[in-house]
Amino acid sequence: MRWERLVSDKRFGLEDYHDPKRGSRTDFQRDFDRLVFSSPFRRLQNKTQVFPLPGSIFVHNRLTHSLEVASVGRSMANEVVNLIMPRHESTPAAKALESIGDIVAAGCLAHDMGNPPFGHSGEKAIATFFSEGEGAFLKDRLTQAQWADLVNFEGNANALRVLTHQFQGRRSGGFAMTYSMLASIVKYPYSSGLSGDKGKFGFFTSETESYRRIASELGLPMLDAPAGETLFARHPLVYIVEAADDICYEVMDLEDAHKLKIVGSEEIIGLFLSFLPEERRARSLEIMGRFDDPNEKIAYLRSGVIGELVTACARVFADNEEAILAGEFPGRLLGHVPQRLREAYERCNDLSWAKIYRAREVVDVELAGNRIITFLLEKLVHAVCNPDLNYSRLLLSQVPDQYDVSSVDLFSKLQGVVDHVSAMTDVYALDLFRKLNGMSLPAV
Secondary structure, three states: OOOHHOOOOOOOHHHHHOOOOOOOOOHHHEEEEEOOOOHHHHHHHOOHHHHOOOOOOOOHHHHHHHHHHHHHHHHHHHHHHHHHHHOOOOOOHHHOOOOOOHHHHHHHHOOOOOOOOOOHHHHHHHHHHOOOOOHHHHHHHHHHHHHHHHHOOOOOHHHHHHHHOOOOOOOOOOOOHHHHHHHHHHOOOOHHOOOOOOOOOOOOHHHHHHHHHHHHHOOOEEEOOOOOOEOOOOOHHHHHHHHHHHHHHHHHHHHHHHHHOOOHHHHHHHHHHHOOHHHHOOOOOOOOHOOOOOOHHHHHHHHHHHHHHHHHHHHHHHHHHHHHOOOOOOOHHHHHHHHHHHHHHHHHHHHHHHHHHHOHHHHHHHHHHHHHHHHHHHHHHEEEEEEOHHHHHHHHHHOOOOOOOHHHHHHHHHHHHHHHHHHHEEEEEHHHHHHHHOOOOOOO
16 A cells, blocks of 8 residues: 555545645545534434443543544644654655654544444444344345344444445535545444454445445545455554544543443552553653642543554554555554553553443433334334334334335335434433333323
């Protein structure tokens, strides 16, 4: 892969109108701004990250998480440029490298736009509705690839669909984002038949040709795959987007857990200090001694932890640029940082699983979210499969026009249902659940 081809400002769906603009903003900066002002991005403010949406304590939601990932991703990308630019001076790649900070920032902003309500449990609820729930009867009516898409529903693949699909009444190309930005969010550049035990993949059957176009334009090599499946090498910037996401969710989940008093101050301070080199720890403790607020101490250390990880990941990328461009780099950037940082990160991950992701308030959201999403899917899938029933007509009349629930094609109708449910905020899904159960009425 070559940087001068990997960085393309051609817009998906507007290829015939490609005309490099001159002005104060690049096309990649326009991507970022377009996302900020979009409805799907705005809805992230009311989608659970990990903890229940805030009462008196404001923890992260999908929107604040995405903003922080964009900030970290831009910093990491800029560090990468500083490290590798000397190798590319006076080459066609030099100009392309100047834009990767903006591409990564936009990719980070968009990376969670396909996630359904109620956190990661929402993805599982959609998948299991088809694999082991009321939707299982549909298996014999769909192709193997279509069925794999549904029983492995994945927010990453759905983000690509949200950004590229021409929903009813919308323009061709969806958001008409640049090819490079779209490729930067596809962490798993293969079809659902290759998802494996973890259920991860990068594009639905309906978007396979779209991703092929993106890969062809950017020079992403196709890799060997079983018959009927599609597999590409990752776009190099995916590694930076992925690392920024991993850093933010791990570190910020711990900070949120501290604010909610799930984990004590001393435990978090000890974990965060272990990221720092010996010579910085004493200095950090001395600075923390200047203020008494434990939240301020945690925030101070958190910034240092993120800085250490950003620098280390940028160095890993730079040291392995050749392997990354060859599509041969194994794993993720965080898996190759110095041992001190890897071990500290793993200790944080172990604590998160032991005390955070199984905390009562987190599990309560997962249980409620699973019930709500399953119920909504049951009603909507029944309606699209039996559209002539009176209740079906009433229910489908309330589905936004952009979702194709009246298609003659069964899979398209089911995708319309999943599009609708996955786009919902937590509050909207709960409100619709109550209304359909007769537990709330307008003006009552």
